[in-house]
Amino acid sequence: MPMLPTGAEAEADLVRRAISGDVQAVRAIIRTHNQRLYRLVRAVIRSNADAEDVLQEAYLSAFSNLNRFAGDASLSTWLSRIALNAALARLRAQKRLKRAAPARPSTDADILPFPGSLPTADPERIMAQRQLLSLVEEATDALPETFRLVFVTRVIEGLSVEETASLLDIPIATVKSRLHRARRLIRSRLEERIGPVMTDAFPFAGTRCDRLMETVIARLGLTK
Numbered sequence: 001m002p003m004l005p006t007g008a009e010a011e012a013d014l015v016r017r018a019i020s021g022d023v024q025a026v027r028a029i030i031r032t033h034n035q036r037l038y039r040l041v042r043a044v045i046r047s048n049a050d051a052e053d054v055l056q057e058a059y060l061s062a063f064s065n066l067n068r069f070a071g072d073a074s075l076s077t078w079l080s081r082i083a084l085n086a087a088l089a090r091l092r093a094q095k096r097l098k099r100a101a102p103a104r105p106s107t108d109a110d111i112l113p114f115p116g117s118l119p120t121a122d123p124e125r126i127m128a129q130r131q132l133l134s135l136v137e138e139a140t141d142a143l144p145e146t147f148r149l150v151f152v153t154r155v156i157e158g159l160s161v162e163e164t165a166s167l168l169d170i171p172i173a174t175v176k177s178r179l180h181r182a183r184r185l186i187r188s189r190l191e192e193r194i195g196p197v198m199t200d201a202f203p204f205a206g207t208r209c210d211r212l213m214e215t216v217i218a219r220l221g222l223t224k
Contacts, residue, residue, distance in 0.1 A: 011075050019066050026063060033076055036157050037083040043152035044087035046141050050094075051087075058086040073166075080167055084149075091145075139189040147182035154179050 017025035037058065042051040062082045069078055143151060153164045154175070165172045 008071070012071060015066060015069055015071075015075065018063065029075070029079075030059065033079050036076065037079060039152055039156055040080055040149075041083050041087040043140070043148050044084070044091055044145065050090065054086050054090050055083060058083040061086065077163070077167060084167065135190060135193050136186075138193075139186045142189060143182055143185055147178050147185065150175055150178040151182035151186065155183075 014025050014028060018029055034055075038051060038055055041054050041058070042048065045051045045054060058079075062079055069075065140148060140151060140156075149168060150164060153159050153167060154161070159167065161172050161175050165175045168175070170178075
């Protein structure tokens with residue numbers, strides 16, 4: 001019975017196909033890593049539109065230099081480093097521009113999509129969850145950059161302490177201390193803002209309320 005390829009072998013085959021110009025392999029790589037790379041870039045840039053632009057440039061750089069991928073680290077780590085470097089370069093350029101000219105007010109108010117977190121059946125619940133998600137994003141954006149990168153990498157993306165330390169090129173102890181501080185800052189900010197949003201928790205209105213009402217009326221045998 002033939003041996004099935006390991007994860008590393010499958011990844012190496014995907015890379016080889018992408019280098020040869022196989023568009024399906026390129027698509028597979030992007031689909032696999034898109035979410036993590038976007039969130040990592042977004043943690044640095046803090047603008048959805050700019051993050052997409054930076055990620056696009058990072059992909060172009062990565063695929064142009066894919067033949068340099070030696071497999072010493074995982075493809076995910078290799079791509080993450082490219083994306084992170086691209087984001088930091090953009091951030092430095094933005095800071096230079098900011099020093100040279102007044103900053104333009106940001107109008108980027110989109111909410112990051114977290115797969116599976118927003119059910120489609122109940123508009124009231126969708127709105128409440130969007131409010132909560134927006135608060136989490138706002139609190140994350142408010143973190144100092146060094147804490148924000150660790151928080152996004154460890155908590156949102158779920159990388160291990162060792163993987164985060166390697167990616168950000170910092171000691172493991174620094175990852176732990178920054179994550180502890182980031183969580184305290186997030187918790188503090190959410191506690192300040194959560195009160196008004198909690199008044200809309202457990203929504204039971206709109207279609208859900210109407211459905212229950214009509215069911216009760218029908219079971220009571222009342223005429224509409």
